[in-house]
Amino acid sequence: xxxxxxxxxxxxxxxxxxxxxxxxxxxxxxxxxxxxxxxxxxxxxxxxxxxxxxxxxxxxxxxxxxxxxxxxxxxxxxxxxxxxxxxxxxxxxxxxxxxxxxxxxxxxxxxxxxxxxxxxxxxxxxxxxxxxxxxxxxxxxxxxxxxxxxxxxxxxxxxxxxxxxxxxxxx
Amino acid sequence: xxxxxxxxxxxxxxxxxxxxxxxxxxxxxxxxxxxxxxxxxxxxxxxxxxxxxxxxxxxxxxxxxxxxxxxxxxxxxxxxxxxxxxxxxxxxxxxxxxxxxxxxxxxxxxxxxxxxxxxxxxxxxxxxxxxxxxxxxxxxxxxxxxxxxxxxxxxxxxxxxxxxxxxxxxxxxxxxxxxxxxxxxxxxxxxxxxxxxxxxxxxxxxxxxxxxxxxxxxxxxxxxxxxxxxxxxxxxxxxxxxxxxxxxxxxxxxxxxxxxxxxxxxxxxxxxxxxxxxxxxxxxxxxxxxxxxxxxxxxxxxxxxxxxxxxxxxxxxxxxxxxxxxxxxxxxxxxxxxxxxxxxxxxxxxxxxxxxxxxxxxxxxxxxxxxxxxxxxxxxxxxxxxxxxxxxxxxxxxxxxxxxxxxxxxxxxxxxxxxxxxxxxxxxxxxxxxxxxxxxxxxxxxxxxxxxxxxxxxxxxxxxxxxxxxxxxxxxxxxxxxxxxxxxxxxxxxxxxxxxxxxxxxxxxxxxxxxxxxxxxxxxxxxxxxxxxxxxxxxxxxxxxxxxxxxxxxxxxxxxxxxxxxxxxxxxxxxxxxxxxxxxxxxxxxxxxxxxxxxxxxxxxxxxxxxxxxxxxxxxxxxxxxxxxxxxxxxxxxxxxxxxxxxxxxxxxxxxxxxx
Numbered sequence: 001x002x003x004x005x006x007x008x009x010x011x012x013x014x015x016x017x018x019x020x021x022x023x024x025x026x027x028x029x030x031x032x033x034x035x036x037x038x039x040x041x042x043x044x045x046x047x048x049x050x051x052x053x054x055x056x057x058x059x060x061x062x063x064x065x066x067x068x069x070x071x072x073x074x075x076x077x078x079x080x081x082x083x084x085x086x087x088x089x090x091x092x093x094x095x096x097x098x099x100x101x102x103x104x105x106x107x108x109x110x111x112x113x114x115x116x117x118x119x120x121x122x123x124x125x126x127x128x129x130x131x132x133x134x135x136x137x138x139x140x141x142x143x144x145x146x147x148x149x150x151x152x153x154x155x156x157x158x159x160x161x162x163x164x165x166x167x168x169x170x171x
Numbered sequence: 172x173x174x175x176x177x178x179x180x181x182x183x184x185x186x187x188x189x190x191x192x193x194x195x196x197x198x199x200x201x202x203x204x205x206x207x208x209x210x211x212x213x214x215x216x217x218x219x220x221x222x223x224x225x226x227x228x229x230x231x232x233x234x235x236x237x238x239x240x241x242x243x244x245x246x247x248x249x250x251x252x253x254x255x256x257x258x259x260x261x262x263x264x265x266x267x268x269x270x271x272x273x274x275x276x277x278x279x280x281x282x283x284x285x286x287x288x289x290x291x292x293x294x295x296x297x298x299x300x301x302x303x304x305x306x307x308x309x310x311x312x313x314x315x316x317x318x319x320x321x322x323x324x325x326x327x328x329x330x331x332x333x334x335x336x337x338x339x340x341x342x343x344x345x346x347x348x349x350x351x352x353x354x355x356x357x358x359x360x361x362x363x364x365x366x367x368x369x370x371x372x373x374x375x376x377x378x379x380x381x382x383x384x385x386x387x388x389x390x391x392x393x394x395x396x397x398x399x400x401x402x403x404x405x406x407x408x409x410x411x412x413x414x415x416x417x418x419x420x421x422x423x424x425x426x427x428x429x430x431x432x433x434x435x436x437x438x439x440x441x442x443x444x445x446x447x448x449x450x451x452x453x454x455x456x457x458x459x460x461x462x463x464x465x466x467x468x469x470x471x472x473x474x475x476x477x478x479x480x481x482x483x484x485x486x487x488x489x490x491x492x493x494x495x496x497x498x499x500x501x502x503x504x505x506x507x508x509x510x511x512x513x514x515x516x517x518x519x520x521x522x523x524x525x526x527x528x529x530x531x532x533x534x535x536x537x538x539x540x541x542x543x544x545x546x547x548x549x550x551x552x553x554x555x556x557x558x559x560x561x562x563x564x565x566x567x568x569x570x571x572x573x574x575x576x577x578x579x580x581x582x583x584x585x586x587x588x589x590x591x592x593x594x595x596x597x598x599x600x601x602x603x604x605x606x607x608x609x610x611x612x613x614x615x616x617x618x619x620x621x622x623x624x625x626x627x628x629x630x631x632x633x634x635x636x637x638x639x640x641x642x643x644x645x646x647x648x649x650x651x652x653x654x655x656x657x658x659x660x661x662x663x664x665x666x667x668x669x670x671x672x673x674x675x676x677x678x679x680x681x682x683x684x685x686x687x688x689x690x691x692x693x694x695x696x697x698x699x700x701x702x703x704x705x706x707x708x709x710x711x712x713x714x715x716x717x718x719x720x721x722x723x724x725x726x727x728x729x730x731x732x733x734x735x736x737x738x739x740x741x742x743x744x745x746x747x748x749x750x751x752x753x754x755x756x757x758x759x760x761x762x763x764x765x766x767x768x769x770x771x772x773x774x775x776x777x778x779x780x781x782x783x784x785x786x787x788x789x790x791x792x793x794x795x796x797x798x799x800x801x802x803x804x805x806x807x808x809x810x811x812x813x814x815x816x817x818x819x820x821x822x823x824x825x826x827x828x829x830x831x
Contacts, residue, residue, distance in 0.1 A: 102555070131523070
């Protein structure tokens, strides 16, 4: 009898667990998580076109008419198992690159990403060469005494300002 | 009022033209009488602008909707503060404000006690008057503020609700003061070039005016960010919008100038570069105005129905070409007095790298901003360049800049020996590494955050050493108490220590940015009354949804009781406001701020049955951003303040005085 009771109890427990899991799963299905990191990774790639100037992740639905439908589409694609790159390619194919919040890292758009660093690199090399020209010849002339004197620059500044002050007092 | 307003504008234009002509004649013929007349004209132009601005303010304040501008940007139920703030809500009003500040600065320089007897004054006034004439032409013939309608509307269209925020009263004004302020160093630079004179006086005055403009630009950007944070309900403070970029670019180049001018001061080098930075900063302010008022780029800030951009582009072209011509014609003189560097590792070199990164950052912003146009021109394909692009490109550049900022104070001028480097940097390096290790151990493991905070720790330590060494050296000689020594040390070298305060402020801002960008948490939940949402240590219980009216606006609000670790923090009310004269509703965010984080609550949507959807964010370290901003302002003011101990700007002793 005790065994039967224990068996029934276990069955009830499994049943309850299944029910809870089911309810939880249903709840998750009904309420899409528009703030999950996965959704953020997908939705923040796309610019909202309602004029809010934000991406579809950030756009608050009450103020925007089209983000609601767009978000629902994104969720359905994610449920189909499409990853963020596939979803991006789908929309770029349909609506063009303008839909993205940032240019693609290929083709002509790659220049958008590369040029600033290329410019800094080029200018940096120029500065290095200029510095080398300025330094060459001069660097060897400085003596260790000169270097030591410069190291105590703060003390020198303070001393000179105190001397100035004293001079103003008495002269 | 119509007559008075228009008369002020056309008279202002006539006076500006007269002053320019008479000043040039005075300079040419070396007649002080004519120059004095021109100076009087400068004052008259300022009075004309002030009268025009006062008339427009009066019309706005008294809701005279027969005037197109008043009708377009105000309504009778608007509080008086916002009615008056509508002066800068539209194109013509904001240009009038710009002109007002420009003429105010011109008059300040023409009648400055420090500038008395200075032969640069007529030149500076003339250059600023050319700017003024341009603005007056726009006000008089393109964007007229006093245009009247054929009928008298019963009610105005109202002010964009987004602009109805205290931050928006101050933000544009400070931004304009910064924008216009950069015209002053430009005029100083041009005057100095024309006079073939760039002495200590020029450096001091130009630097001072640049700091003033820089301070206002900084304030404008910060206040804009603060407004976006509380008003837009998006939880961010900087969106890299073209208009935001337009104000950030001159800020970067002006910052570069403020650093590189020290090399000119100390070593008489980089004169051409410094002048170029001033020209660039000034040109970027005009470029920004072109962006805002041309409609070539999509921006939430842009002025609607505006074709003014082209005028600004043309004016910018003329100004830049003219400035470059003057620069080239004096190139041989500037180049002649060039000094030399003695080492790769020195304060001078670090300033060069700082300039490289600041100007590189400005270029990256510029490139990203115009790339949609470039792409369309080259490929015929429009692209959007938004937050992810700018964050990705700017993060390494700005981090590099923070590093240079951290290292620079402890590098010696001329040459840093190996011993010097070891003495100054060993301890900060060890402590930074220890800090980074501790962060990783405590779970802060995102690369940007760890590296960023590591650099910031380094910066704090090097800056602390600067103060420590200064106080120690002073005490060694004077035996003063520590607070006295610190006070005297700082007040005797305001620029240096003001600059350090600014650096520390920037570090605070960087901490806020890194924290809020990397560790923000967000959720969106639909709740029934009585239900709660948990996010980190907070429990937010939705109590009820209700509605109230304020004037012609309807406000839907929710009562949210917030608990943190079980402790009740209070009831908060996020709102959605529906405006009587505006289609789009706006979100009023409920904010629980602490030093560690902000709890940011937005009422998103709701149903008939009382269920409502909320967006809840936790933004870490946002307060650090605002604290840092205040420190930047304090540091800038400290640097330019003329205290009791401050050296008085030297009297002008440059080129031979002919007319002044």
